[in-house]
Amino acid sequence: MGKVKAATAPDHLTLDLFAAGMSLLHRAGLGGLACTLKAMERQYEAGTLAASKLPAAFDGDTPPWEISNQSVTLRFGKPENAGAYLKRLFAFAFQVKDGLIYLPGQYGDVPPSFVVLAAIQDGIQNTFLQHGPTCGSRSGERMVTVEINETPMSVTHDVFTSYKHQGWFWLDRDERSKEKDPKTGKKPKTGRRLQNHQEFPAVNEDGELSGAQHEIDNKLSPGGIVRHDRYKESAACETDGGLICLHFAMIGCLTLSVNRVTAVLLIPEITDLFTFVETRSFFTPQNAQQCRIAGAADAALQAQVRVRARQTASGFAAPSCHAITCKPTQWNKKQKPRVATIDVSSANAIVLDRFERALSQLAPRLVQPNPSAEKSGRPTKAKKQEPFWSDSVVRPMIAENLALARKWYAGFVTLMTKLNPTTRKPYRNQLPFERKGLYAMISDPKMWDQEGERLVVQAVHEAIRQTLGRIREETDGKAAKTLSQATKNRWQRFREKLRLDLSGGKTSAHVRFALMDLFSRGGSNSVLQGEWAKVLPVLRADWQLARDLGLLALASYASKGESDDTDSTEATP
Numbered sequence: 001m002g003k004v005k006a007a008t009a010p011d012h013l014t015l016d017l018f019a020a021g022m023s024l025l026h027r028a029g030l031g032g033l034a035c036t037l038k039a040m041e042r043q044y045e046a047g048t049l050a051a052s053k054l055p056a057a058f059d060g061d062t063p064p065w066e067i068s069n070q071s072v073t074l075r076f077g078k079p080e081n082a083g084a085y086l087k088r089l090f091a092f093a094f095q096v097k098d099g100l101i102y103l104p105g106q107y108g109d110v111p112p113s114f115v116v117l118a119a120i121q122d123g124i125q126n127t128f129l130q131h132g133p134t135c136g137s138r139s140g141e142r143m144v145t146v147e148i149n150e151t152p153m154s155v156t157h158d159v160f161t162s163y164k165h166q167g168w169f170w171l172d173r174d175e176r177s178k179e180k181d182p183k184t185g186k187k188p189k190t191g192r193r194l195q196n197h198q199e200f201p202a203v204n205e206d207g208e209l210s211g212a213q214h215e216i217d218n219k220l221s222p223g224g225i226v227r228h229d230r231y232k233e234s235a236a237c238e239t240d241g242g243l244i245c246l247h248f249a250m251i252g253c254l255t256l257s258v259n260r261v262t263a264v265l266l267i268p269e270i271t272d273l274f275t276f277v278e279t280r281s282f283f284t285p286q287n288a289q290q291c292r293i294a295g296a297a298d299a300a301l302q303a304q305v306r307v308r309a310r311q312t313a314s315g316f317a318a319p320s321c322h323a324i325t326c327k328p329t330q331w332n333k334k335q336k337p338r339v340a341t342i343d344v345s346s347a348n349a350i351v352l353d354r355f356e357r358a359l360s361q362l363a364p365r366l367v368q369p370n371p372s373a374e375k376s377g378r379p380t381k382a383k384k385q386e387p388f389w390s391d392s393v394v395r396p397m398i399a400e401n402l403a404l405a406r407k408w409y410a411g412f413v414t415l416m417t418k419l420n421p422t423t424r425k426p427y428r429n430q431l432p433f434e435r436k437g438l439y440a441m442i443s444d445p446k447m448w449d450q451e452g453e454r455l456v457v458q459a460v461h462e463a464i465r466q467t468l469g470r471i472r473e474e475t476d477g478k479a480a481k482t483l484s485q486a487t488k489n490r491w492q493r494f495r496e497k498l499r500l501d502l503s504g505g506k507t508s509a510h511v512r513f514a515l516m517d518l519f520s521r522g523g524s525n526s527v528l529q530g531e532w533a534k535v536l537p538v539l540r541a542d543w544q545l546a547r548d549l550g551l552l553a554l555a556s557y558a559s560k561g562e563s564d565d566t567d568s569t570e571a572t573p
Contacts, residue, residue: 009079009208015241017070017273024322025221025249026242028267031276032251033244034067036093036105038277043104053092055085069272083207086200086244090167093251099142099159105251108281115146116284118157119291123255126263127222127326129163130336135219136163137172137195148288149366153387164219165247167200202240213237220246222265222326223338252276254283254303256293259422262327263336264299269320279318282307292364292389295396296323297403300344301355308352318346344403351402354447358399358408361437362392393420393430394438408447412548416503416555428499431555438556452538453549455531460515460553463522467494468559470523495554502550508543515539515550 015030016022022030041063043049051057056064056077064085066073074089076082095102100114101121112120129135143156162169175194176187204210215235218224220243224236238246254266268283270276283303285291290306293299300321307318321344326336346352369385393415398408415427431438441447448454468491472480475487498518505511519525528535539546 009082009206009211011077011079011081012073012075013082013209013241013244014071014073015245017270021239021242022245024267024269025253026245027270028252029245029247029249030072030252031268031270031273031280032105032248032253033093034072034273035277035280036089036248036251037063037065037067037072039104039107040092042109049092053088055089056081067273067277069274072273079209080207082209083200083203086203087168090165090200090247093248094163094166096160096162099139099161100157101160101163103251105248106254106280106284112284112286113288114144115148115155115288116286116291118144118155119256119285119288120254121157121160122257123263123265124250125158126257126261126336127255127265128165128219128250130222130326131219134164134171136166136169137161148387151366151368151387153366164198165250167247168198170195170197172196202243209240211240213239214243216243216246218335218337220249222324222336252280254299256285256291256299258293258295258325261336262325264293264296265324265326265338266296266299266303267322267324269322271319276319279307279310282310289364289366292391294364294391294393295399296325296340296342297344297399298396299323300342301352301399301403302359304344304346305352305356305359308346318352320345320347342400342403354408355399355402357441357444357447358395358437361440362395362398362434364389364391366390390433392434392437393427394434407449407453407545407548409548409552410545412552412555413503413544416499416551428555435556435558438552439558442552442556450534450538452531452534455527455535456538456546456549457553457556459525459527459531459535460518460550461557462525462527463518464498464554464557465559466522466525467518491559498554499551502547502554505543505547511543511547511550512539515546518550 015033017027017030040049040054044051044054044058054064056075058064064075064077066075074085076085093103093105095104098114100117101124102111102117104111106120111117125132125135132138137160139159139161141156142159143154145152145154147153162171173194173196175190175192177190178187180186181188201212201214202210214237216224216238217235221236249267252268252270254268255263256266257263266283268276268280283306286306290302293302300323303321304318311317323342323344324338325340327339328334328336329339366387367390368387397411397415401408401410415431418427419425420427420430442454442457445451445454471490471494472483472487475490476482476484498514501514501517502511505514519528538549
């Protein structure tokens with residue numbers, strides 16, 4: 001029997017968008033690879049990228065790779081050139097500039113500002129590179145003062161020197177002595193730091209593609225870990241091509257943090273590589289405000305709105321997105337596994353229209369706190385506080401409702417009854433700061449599927465106005481020009497009773513009674529007199545939505561003579 005010859009290593013690698021084993025994350029990685037190769041072409045043609053930095057030499061005007069609408073082919077020239085080819089490709093794709101992770105494939109011709117790069121890096125650290133000791137090397141933290149909307153603000157970020165996605169990277173380690181301590185039985189630290197260099201496993205010592213299966217972890221696929229350390233076969237494994245795609249997924253995806261411990265991994269649905277190359281840079285936020293997200297659906301819809309804003313010029317529509325929430329759990333507080341996912345389609349223009357209105361009215365705002373003096377027996381200087389971002393508590397609810405094809409106001413009762421887990425205070429304490437935005441939204445006819453919904457809110461507004469007017473007349477008299485504290489107190493008690501009556505409604509009869517009681521005590525109601533035939537079907541169709549409409553009307557109503565409740569000291573960061 002003759003000897004079996006070993007398979008010859010290939011001189012090229014073709015990665016197909018819909019090949020077997022290509023998940024949503026793999027396809028996003030292939031899109032990130034295509035974006036990176038196109039960025040190399042642009043920089044090489046512009047003269048800003050030297051020929052020595054290319055993976056291989058151009059053949060005239062033809063690059064050493066080929067991109068089609070559904071595949072990417074990397075041409076090494078010779079099998080043994082694969083290692084050098086990929087090393088130069090990774091060196092361009094995964095950079096570090098001024099201590100920040102820099103990914104040219106994510107950006108257009110003009111790179112984002114420092115604030116945007118820091119925000120994206122923070123999201124990466126809460127998703128892909130969440131395990132610090134094994135994800136790469138850092139040299140501490142850096143605080144930079146920047147000006148946002150003419151307000152000085154401090155931005156802190158980790159200073160990276162190397163990270164796993166560079167393929168060929170190093171890990172800083174404490175050096176230990178060779179001999180054990182006789183008392184402790186452990187090797188003591190010498191105080192020096194060593195660089196433990198890591199090689200890209202898809203390439204063997206000869207520079208060829210290995211052709212082996214490679215174990216992956218949550219640094220390449222967030223949430224993908226070994227099910228049991230004792231059974232290594234429970235780990236997810238990838239081919240050479242799959243491993244390359246997962247590395248470039250960090251470029252194809254968008255990562256942003258909701259807060260210090262929660263982040264969103266946004267994976268676009270890619271069906272055409274040419275289309276994605278044209279639209280990927282629009283996904284990346286352009287300023288500090290666009291980096292502020294309040295949830296997974298909110299992040300996805302914001303990205304789609306940004307892409308749609310360029311749709312007229314580019315001619316491409318925004319792709320659908322798969323948004324993953326990563327945060328610590330009670331059983332593992334050190335890691336941030338995937339805890340929730342949501343698919344956000346971009347096919348419905350009405351959804352994007354309504355979310356865009358919500359985003360414009362309930363946008364994140366930069367709050368400058370009022371100086372506060374320390375409480376003591378003697379006068380002290382005012383204590384200066386740092387500006388902070390205050391985001392909407394209503395917009396993430398609207399985004400999730402729109403993404404799940406529900407009424408945009410559905411579940412408003414939760415904002416009137418639940419506690420905010422971040423601040424441990426009721427959500428309703430923050431609603432007065434969004435009253436103007438809510439009123440602008442309910443006044444827009446395009447926010448409603450049927451006229452009766454808007455009329456229910458108007459009827460509740462009218463009843464509240466009539467009731468508050470009667471209370472003021474009883475307390476201050478008809479001739480009163482100023483609003484007394486007694487009137488304000490009675491107004492507050494009326495609002496609280498109405499909130500409890502509506503939010504406590506657990507049946508259709510209970511909710512109808514709360515609304516009818518409000519209408520009857522409010523006196524003559526012009527909305528009900530003229531449009532009762534449109535209001536009644538809404539109240540009968542779904543009592544839970546009717547309850548949400550009543551509470552929405554209560555939260556969006558502002559009385560004449562009252563303050564707008566916009567004191568920054570009451571906002572929460």
